[in-house]
Amino acid sequence: MNIESWATAATVAAGLAVTFRLGIWFYDRRAEALLAVVRSFCAEVAVYHRLNADGEISDDEARELAPVVGRFIADLEALGELVCRQEPPR
Numbered sequence: 001m002n003i004e005s006w007a008t009a010a011t012v013a014a015g016l017a018v019t020f021r022l023g024i025w026f027y028d029r030r031a032e033a034l035l036a037v038v039r040s041f042c043a044e045v046a047v048y049h050r051l052n053a054d055g056e057i058s059d060d061e062a063r064e065l066a067p068v069v070g071r072f073i074a075d076l077e078a079l080g081e082l083v084c085r086q087e088p089p090r
Contacts, residue, residue: 041072043068044068051064
């Protein structure tokens with residue numbers, strides 16, 4: 001192999017490495033976003049069941065639940081934005 005072929009091979013290998021790393025980074029971001037949705041949903045369910053133990057949710061309890069629900073919605077929107085930005089909806 002001559003020097004030009006080695007340079008081409010090195011460039012292609014570097015390009016593949018960068019592409020592979022970017023793929024892992026995007027996958028990691030998706031996985032982290034999905035995990036955030038699951039965690040915030042679990043937190044919402046736990047708070048809901050604690051507050052609804054007597055079968056009713058008072059105004060004060062609803063105010064306590066609202067930020068937990070808001071966190072779940074924010075995490076869900078972030079996941080949706082990440083997925084839709086990378087793959088257009090069908």
